[in-house]
Amino acid sequence: MNKVDGDGTCLPFPADRNIRAGAALAVTIYDVALKAGVGIGTVSRAINNHPNVHPETKARILRIAQELNYLPHALAQSLARKKTQSVGCIVPFLTSYFTSELLKHIQRALTELNYDLILFSLDCMERLSKMVDRVLSERRVDGILSISVGLTQKHIDRLVHQGLPVVMVDGLSQKVDYVSVDNLRGAQQATEHLIRLGHHRIGLINGSLQSSPARLRQQGFVKALNESGRPVDPTLWVADKSNRRENGFTEETGYAAMLRLLNLGKNRPTALFAADDVLALGAMHAAQEKGVRIPDDLAMVGFDDIEFAKFLGLTTMRQPAVEMANRAVKHLVDRMQVTPSARIALELMPELIVRESCGCRRHFCLAEQLS
Amino acid sequence: MNKVDGDGTCLPFPADRNIRAGAALAVTIYDVALKAGVGIGTVSRAINNHPNVHPETKARILRIAQELNYLPHALAQSLARKKTQSVGCIVPFLTSYFTSELLKHIQRALTELNYDLILFSLDCMERLSKMVDRVLSERRVDGILSISVGLTQKHIDRLVHQGLPVVMVDGLSQKVDYVSVDNLRGAQQATEHLIRLGHHRIGLINGSLQSSPARLRQQGFVKALNESGRPVDPTLWVADKSNRRENGFTEETGYAAMLRLLNLGKNRPTALFAADDVLALGAMHAAQEKGVRIPDDLAMVGFDDIEFAKFLGLTTMRQPAVEMANRAVKHLVDRMQVTPSARIALELMPELIVRESCGCRRHFCLAEQLS
DNA sequence: TCAGTTCATGGAAGGGCTTCCATGAACAAA
DNA sequence: TTTGTTCATGGAAGCCCTTCCATGAACTGA
CATH class of the missing domain: 3.40.50.2300 (Response regulator)
Known part of the structure; x- marks a missing residue:
């Protein structure tokens, strides 16, 4: 296989192949065709399950391809097929x-x-x-x-x-x-759940309103309030303004927002819809730090149902x-x-997943969740 | 441009191009060469910043390439260059x-x-x-x-x-x-931290020992115990046996393991090294459910420093x-x-990140963490 | 002036595949 | 037998580049 140069001497190393990492000498369709004694077209057809290849020929080609450990080169295929x-x-x-x-x-x-x-x-x-x-x-x-x-x-x-x-x-x-x-109806359902539980002052923690899910979830939230005749009080809504990473759907935002809501003192909400589970997580920690018990002092519903939600006992809207x-x-x-x-x-x-944080279950037991 | 068939009539639609989605008629290096009045080799050299292209020619080629909105086809390049x-x-x-x-x-x-x-x-x-x-x-x-x-x-x-x-x-x-x-030394450091805080009965929650990080972290844990003369008590170790997803580094595992440790009653550990933050998370929830306070009743250190760790107040080994x-x-x-x-x-x-869960800080304040 | 160098250039070959067209064998129908 | 028809097959062309080689112009120095 080694290259032979002009005057017939054998070069000390196989000169052009197998040298670069990644450029291992690969077997091509030509090698298969040669060994099988057929044309490359036939090999191609055999490999790609085209009809009009004699069953015996096909079997032989496939066997030889296997023997030679032939694998089609995806890039060449892409180029020829014009599909990647x-x-x-x-x-x-x-x-x-x-x-x-x-x-x-x-x-x-x-x-x-x-x-x-x-x-x-x-x-x-x-x-x-x-x-x-x-x-x-x-x-x-x-x-x-x-x-x-x-x-x-x-x-x-x-x-x-x-x-x-x-x-x-x-x-x-x-x-x-x-x-x-359906972000709107999802948020609406989440809010309705809190309303059904008897809450009147319901807060909202949201990401940046520049993102459409945030806007839609706010709309759904408001719609639920309106339809139930609950007061619509924007002082209970906190949306991310910093407009940083992830459209403000972060723990930091949730944490800071919760602190603000808790600072309202007696006017603080008795229930909270967090437009995203990560926001809810941040909010829960702020609550915990301030000694606000969930769900006893504050009922919460989130949105997304990320894996952690289960472990937080977070009632939330599950996105499928x-x-x-x-x-x-x-x-x-x-x-x-x-x-x-x-x-x-x-x-x-989305689907309402009821856990502990909304307060409608008496006892939260993670073991139940896991089963 | 439309194709003309045998008897000279024009086909109603441009027959072969622009039909499939994704197969938009693309401009090639030939188009550029043609318009610039040079050979394709020169275009290629100009585009790829080879030396030995006349500056004027190069400028013209680049201008025309821009005009035609020419973009090299990555797949063809890969095939020719033998690099992807x-x-x-x-x-x-x-x-x-x-x-x-x-x-x-x-x-x-x-x-x-x-x-x-x-x-x-x-x-x-x-x-x-x-x-x-x-x-x-x-x-x-x-x-x-x-x-x-x-x-x-x-x-x-x-x-x-x-x-x-x-x-x-x-x-x-x-x-x-x-x-x-360095999983071994990382685990060792984590354990040493708990030892420094005066703990004697230190538990370990681990993923599946089939994974090498789990083994190494266990070794580091044991080494720290040995070097400090603390008792080495395998009844306080729980490793995942189910060997399910993620090598057992899951909340479920952590939760179940913690329940087991807490069932030891008076013999339960006073401190815990969780070989992974997700395990720690599961463990914390089990503790919470059982009314075991962290860090007061049980000190904890994790491993990884995933983003959530900050919000859990989890002391952990940060992987860089x-x-x-x-x-x-x-x-x-x-x-x-x-x-x-x-x-x-x-x-x-890895680096020890001290937060609240190990108990060496008097007051945990997330606001500090965030600043 | 002439040989030798350098450099810009054109374009064929090659990368590995698919696909189309041409070919001829086998078979069917008349 | 002749004329079709069907099917298996070979291989050129094409996908779009890079790279090598050959060419010739421009320049150098003696």
Whole structure:
């Protein structure tokens, strides 16, 4: 196999192959074709299960491919097929727990369909443009899943204009498909639960109102109050103004917001809807520090049902992460298979998960939760 | 541009291009060359900053490339260059918080170096083999970062044999580079902290001993006990036996383990080292339910310093996630650039972060933590 | 003036695959 | 027998780049 140069001497080392890390000598379709005594076209057809390959030939080719340990080169396939068989996921912040859970399920769904997942995560919103440029320029993906991120209309336009299908998960859009949760009705249900428990002064802790889930959850909250004839008192609402990471859906925000509410003294709420479990977590800690018992002194309901919620005994609205992931992946893959079907705007209903923090259970027992 | 068929009539639609979603007519290097009146080689050199391109020519080419909105096709480049400019990350379970944090930082580090991140996540260990096959067969990545995962020696061998550089992060290996934390000394320090606080009966809650961090942390724990002359009493140790997800480093495990320890009645420990913050979280909830106050009745130290730890007031050993990510990425990229340097086995020191749960602070105040 | 150098350039080859078209064998129908 | 028809097959062309080699212009120094 060693190269022989001009005057016939053998070079001391195999000169051009196997030298770089990562560039291991790979067996190609030509090697298989040669050994099987057929043309490359036939090998390709055999491997890809095309019809019109003689069963015997096919069996022989597959056997030889196995022997030679042949594996098709994905990049070459992509280039020839003009499909990359991979999907780009744009994710805002990996430490947002709900986002992580979504991503996990999306990964699983994509893997089942034999798609690779290329991850793009944003440290800060300012990088969004660069990232979109990058995705476009690379043409490494057949489609985009935008998770919990505020892709602006401009960016979406550019992606769509390039012919890249985009599906948003846990976010809304006027133009492209999205799979989300009915934030308004979810918040409404959460609030109604507190109302049913007899509360009149109900507070709201929210992320930044720049994010649409925050706005919708506030609307749902207000709607529930209105419909029940409860007083609508904005002094009991705290939304994040700092507009920092994760749209203010952080423990810090929840903590600070709770302190503010507790400072209202006698005017403080008897119940609280936290528009997100992480906010609820921060709020719970503030309450604990101030000696405010939950649910005795303050009833709470959250939103998301992240894994920790169970351990906090937090009553919350569960977002159906698995279903959202499956649906989003399915729609994206559909879009990628030509089918220019109608736009899909899916809003799944979140589900009220009753635990201890709302106070409607007498005794909270984690063991029950776990069983 | 429309295709003209045999008898000269114009087909109603542009027949072969722009039809499939995702297959938007892209401008290639040929288009640029044509318009600039140069050869494709020159365009390629201009774009890639090769020397030996006349400055004027280069400027013209770049201008025209811009005008035409030309962007090189990453896949074609990869095929020609025999490098993919992307890295595969094998991740065990995305809901492991520390893993997510690592991944976040790894993503950032890779992006800075212009590498793409292809994510492979494992639902269950059984799929590991398939995943490795996949990574190999695809040849879509130039290197592998294995995060917190028990890649077996067999799998590593196969990857390395193929010439794929592998770096493990948050895990150990005899054969490939790894960047990890000194689990033994970390656990030792955590335990020593409890010893300094005067505890004699110190418990241990651990994940599955099949995982090496769990073993090492147990060793460190025992070493600290031995060196201080404290009794070594295995009845106070609970390790996960179920060997379920995340090597047993789950809230469930922590919760169940704590219940067991509390059932020891008078023999129960006065202090506890939880080998992982998530275990600690589960344990804290069990304690809370049983009315065991932390730190008054039971002092606790965890391991990892996940984001929630701050809100739990959990004293813990902080793993330097940012540095681990940076180092790992740097090493991997080095490995991918030919340089067959010596194997790197890096164990960073975790840092004791003192909060409330160990009892050495009089008053816990989250506000302080946040400032 | 001429050989020798340097440098900008064009374009073929090559990377590994898919796919289309052409070919010919086998078989069916007339 | 002849004419189709069907099917298995080989291999060129094409996907879009990079890179190498050849070419020739411009320049150097004697």
